[in-house]
Amino acid sequence: MVQLIDDTLREGLQSPGISFKIEEKLKIAELLGKAGIESAVVSYPSAHWSEKKITQEIINKKYLKNVYGLGRAIKKDIDEIFNTGAHIALHLPFKYDNLDNVIEDIKYSLKKDELTTVALVDVVTNKSLILDILKKLDEIGLKKVQLPDTTGNANPKFMRDLIKEAMKSIKNNIDIEVHCHNDYGLSVSNCLAAIEEGASSVSVTVYGIGERNGIADLYVMYNALKKEGYKLDLVEERLLDLYEYVGELILNKIGYKFFFYNFPIVGINTKTMTAGTHASFLSVFSQDIFSVNVYAGRSLIKKILEKYGVSLNEEKLNSLVEIVKNISVNEGRALTYDEVLKLSKEV
Numbered sequence: 001m002v003q004l005i006d007d008t009l010r011e012g013l014q015s016p017g018i019s020f021k022i023e024e025k026l027k028i029a030e031l032l033g034k035a036g037i038e039s040a041v042v043s044y045p046s047a048h049w050s051e052k053k054i055t056q057e058i059i060n061k062k063y064l065k066n067v068y069g070l071g072r073a074i075k076k077d078i079d080e081i082f083n084t085g086a087h088i089a090l091h092l093p094f095k096y097d098n099l100d101n102v103i104e105d106i107k108y109s110l111k112k113d114e115l116t117t118v119a120l121v122d123v124v125t126n127k128s129l130i131l132d133i134l135k136k137l138d139e140i141g142l143k144k145v146q147l148p149d150t151t152g153n154a155n156p157k158f159m160r161d162l163i164k165e166a167m168k169s170i171k172n173n174i175d176i177e178v179h180c181h182n183d184y185g186l187s188v189s190n191c192l193a194a195i196e197e198g199a200s201s202v203s204v205t206v207y208g209i210g211e212r213n214g215i216a217d218l219y220v221m222y223n224a225l226k227k228e229g230y231k232l233d234l235v236e237e238r239l240l241d242l243y244e245y246v247g248e249l250i251l252n253k254i255g256y257k258f259f260f261y262n263f264p265i266v267g268i269n270t271k272t273m274t275a276g277t278h279a280s281f282l283s284v285f286s287q288d289i290f291s292v293n294v295y296a297g298r299s300l301i302k303k304i305l306e307k308y309g310v311s312l313n314e315e316k317l318n319s320l321v322e323i324v325k326n327i328s329v330n331e332g333r334a335l336t337y338d339e340v341l342k343l344s345k346e347v
Contacts, residue, residue: 034235
């Protein structure tokens with residue numbers, strides 16, 4: 001059995017130029033549930049108050065069976081996710097310093113939520129280290145791990161070999177989820193290769209939107225698995241309703257050119273970064289164009305200001321980041337560099 005885990009509301013929000021209002025996120029969650037999606041990552045609660053509110057409302061409205069919030073593998077983020085009522089999804093840092101502390105924090109999360117899932121980033125950059133960490137997580141009783149091709153550099157052979165080695169490393173039957181980025185147009189192929197070797201779930205989004213040019217597309221992945229004989233209880237008519245709604249949002253916010261920008265290899269989105277956590281690791285990510293929305297952190301905003309020779313003290317930088325996030329959520333749009341610079345003068 002293979003499960004599709006939707007990430008449109010979190011990963012999709014990292015798509016360049018995209019931002020969702022609270023009511024838009026809630027509508028997407030409702031349509032996901034009607035289409036038969038049971039599990040979804042809906043937010044990054046430590047990023048902004050609106051992410052906490054959205055998570056709680058989706059849970060209260062019972063749109064989805066399993067609601068996850070994502071955060072860093074640190075106690076602060078774990079507590080913020082737990083306090084929303086969501087299941088806990090964590091990602092490890094790109095630099096694996098103080099790994100013992102991280103393992104202790106994951107143990108802390110497991111005490112709060114036995115369904116905690118942990119993403120080990122990035123499988124291409126850190127393959128041998130990832131496999132070593134997987135053994136440690138198996139030993140502490142983690143039930144599910146995500147192996148993400150965060151930089152989008154994997155190919156089907158790599159993913160097949162990775163899952164083979166991962167399955168050999170596991171003694172306690174950890175479920176493996178894959179999350180494959182589409183920079184080179186191989187996300188669906190990479191996911192299928194992983195499934196063939198034993199991965200049990202796949203991270204997907206509507207129209208494949210997400211950081212840079214996104215990840216595996218929900219409908220494409222569903223159709224590919226169905227043709228391979230996997231039984232997925234999704235309602236195709238409701239999937240079309242979901243795609244129509246998200247498609248209208250994209251056209252209204254960015255226009256039809258988004259689908260040119262989002263094309264693998266040549267599209268400008270492959271050179272564009274949104275996640276604040278990624279902007280902190282330029283040794284891993286080479287993108288030097290930034291999209292600014294509610295997921296823009298201090299590092300990302302600071303790098304934009306540095307391009308124009310602007311420097312703010314910590315207090316003013318924090319104020320600017322909060323203003324940017326509020327505008328993005330309230331107006332449902334990404335901000336331009338000019339707007340960020342103008343706001344920097346106001347603070």
